[in-house]
Amino acid sequence: MNIFQTVFAKAANQWPDNIALCVEQKQFTYQTLLQLSLNWASQINDYNPAQAPIAIYGGKQWHMYAGILAILATKASYVPLSNEQPVNRTNSILAQLNCQVLLVAEGEDIDELLQQQQNKLTVIYLGADKPNWLSKLSLHTIITLDSEKKLSPRKQQSLQSNKDNRYAYIMFTSGSTGTPKGIAVSKKNLICHLKRLDEILDIKPYDRVSQFFALNFDLSVHDMFSCWQKGAALYVLPKQYTMYPNQFIKHNEITVFSAVASVLSFIDKLGKLTPNELPSLRLSCFGGEKLLTAQAAKWQACAPNSKVINLYGPTECTITASYYDFSAAALMPSSASVPIGKPLPGLITRLLKDDKLVNEKHTLAELYIAGDQVVDGYWQDTAKTAQAFVYLEDNIRYYRTGDIVYLNDNNELVFHGRSDFQFSINGYRVEAGEIESAILSFADVITWCTVKALNDPQTQQQQIIAFIEASKALDTEQLKQFCQTRLPHYMLPDSFILTEKLPRNINGKVDIKALSLELNNSATLTKEDYHACISNRT
Known part of the structure; x- marks a missing residue:
């Protein structure tokens, strides 16, 4: 299966004179x-x-x-x-x-x-x-x-x-051992995804489609090939417009816009989600992290002619596995975040808790996904593949997402959080272990490090907090500079909390549950408050 011929060359033969790509001028x-x-x-x-x-x-x-x-x-x-x-x-x-x-x-x-x-x-x-x-x-x-x-x-x-x-692309995501892990997406996976998304998005040859996502983020594949398979024009968003794209959308009369949901938080903070500001948009897609219901409603008013769609999908399931049409909903969702909706046609979802199938509404459970968009596994890593891709009682192979969800009253999936130590920052999936590995390599006096993500109660954006146990004082500015040479910008901790002793359980291990409880009870604390709170344990 040739993606180039099936998607791009076919479109070029049908619409040779259409604009395919616009980068800067x-x-x-x-x-x-x-x-x-x-x-x-x-x-x-x-x-x-x-x-x-x-x-x-x-x-x-x-x-x-x-x-x-x-x-x-x-x-x-x-x-x-x-x-x-x-x-x-x-x-x-x-x-x-x-x-x-x-x-x-x-x-x-x-x-x-x-x-x-x-x-x-x-x-x-x-x-x-x-x-x-x-x-x-x-x-x-x-x-x-x-x-x-x-x-x-x-x-x-x-x-x-x-x-x-066999494969169209390989994306490398954060790995728990500090080594990035590769996810090879087959050409069949991608073609199946594009066909399903086309039925939902219905992009036209006259559309002007934004290209928001970094090219090492799998939603960039959605940007490019959903556009190119229909003969539309791909407009690459310059870096300076990433967090405030309104001017770019208006200047280029963009009709189809995709982004991570945290962009709305930033625009809202600026007071720029004003009604009727973006009339050119007819389709808006958000993915990569929670889309807050209140901000989706403001964006709908800001882009009154636009359909607003919430997309969800792990890289292991080829970009998008479920969707929710916010604009078509008869009632405003009652949840704080917009539902991730229902699986794409042809994909199967199962909810499991304690290895038992969950069908009850409003019951938290882990999401499993099966279908022809599920990838073969991790690049040259059979052990991780065996852990994440499993057969259930129906003898169908599923990807175990690690995402905790529940069914609402309309039988729609609503995202709740992560079951492990992964979390999402600005749409990038982050493995806490990779950040911890970088910090631990900074100095021998660091005896332990655990990284957690905390929602800022004002912006609802996640912040990365690194709790560090050290036998001697550390220069946090030097540590920050060190991390900048080891980690991508989106993995850099917002705060380093130093202490002589982290909480431990009866087995002598760092008590992650206690630390998580401390975070949940301390959502409004400053960095200094955190330090005092943890230091009181020594």
């Missing part, structure tokens, strides 16, 4: 982007005879989008690497992949990354400029592409004869 028609990606693909193809996954590094430059299409045109799978990730994390991902080919977008400096990378890479630079690192001697092979080179019939035949790789 640069625009590409479907025909132009098709020819460019095929040209690049024919050159990239020479360096990846094994059809191994190809990594692509950058931000939101147009080269990233053309590069992703080019990788898919070779029938390989793409692995997006963010330029905002620490070098150590990026190299960890490359090592797990045993990566052979790395594409790099224009304007990126990967000198430090190459110096630390032990495996020999073929680095293909997609820019027209000549950064200094291109000319440095290293164990890696450095290649630049010729964007003007014509695609020969022989090269085109070579692309068509490639064996089709």
Whole structure:
């Protein structure tokens, strides 16, 4: 199954002159982007005879989008690497992949990354400029592409004869051991998702679709391919508009907008969710975290012509597994957050508590999901795969989400929280263990660290609190700077709480339940209050 041909090339043949991509002031028609990606693909193809996954590094430059299409045109799978990730994390991902080919977008400096990378890479630079690192001697092979080179019939035949790789993309999420874990999404998974979402979203060739999410976040795949399969125009949101996109929406007359729900909290805090401000929008999708009911209602008034849809889905279930049409609801949801609704047609959900099926309403239970969007498992990690993907009594394979939900009076799913130590920050799934591993590596005097997420009662946004047990005093400013070199920005703790002794249970282990209770009872405390509260235990 060829995603490039099935989705993008098919649309380019049907709507060749439609705008396919708009990044800053640069625009590409479907025909132009098709020819460019095929040209690049024919050159990239020479360096990846094994059809191994190809990594692509950058931000939101147009080269990233053309590069992703080019990788898919070779029938390989793409692995997006963010330029905002620490070098150590990026190299960890490359090592797990045993990566052979790395594409790099224009304007990126990967000198430090190459110096630390032990495996020999073929680095293909997609820019027209000549950064200094291109000319440095290293164990890696450095290649630049010729964007003007014509695609020969022989090269085109070579692309068509490639064996089709099973996977479309591999996303790396936070891992409990401190090592990111890869989730390989097959081309069949993605095609099934796109078909189902199209029936709900009904994007048109005349639509202008925002591209909000970072490319290493799986909702970016939703942005790109839900748009491109229908011949619509993808407008990439510049970084400066991420938390306040209103001006971008109005200036570009965006008709379809997607974002994480916390964006609404920020806009609301600015007092900018004003009625009738965004009349161009006809569809708004929110995902990645809880969508608060009050803020959804304000957004509906702000974008009066827009359908408002709440999307839910783990990466392991290919982007979206359930949805709730807020605009179509006869009554305002009674829950503080908008329901995540009902599963997409063809997917199966089960609620389990203590290994027993739960059908009763308003009963908290863990959500399990089955269907053709559920991935094979974690990249080269059979142990984690066996833990997360299980067979239930109906002999159907389910993904165990770790999300605690309940059924409301309308038999709609409502998200409650996480069952483990994962949590969601600005739509990114975060594993507490990865943050803890980084903090523990800072100094030997740190004897224990546990990380929890706490809702700010005013903004309803989650804050990351790191509780640190240390035998000596620590410089928290130095610790913060250290974490910045080890963790992505969205994983950086908002507060470091230092104490000589964390609460422990009868077995001598840190008492997570007691700590959680302390957090729940201390929702309005300041950092100093936390410190005093925990220190009183010594």
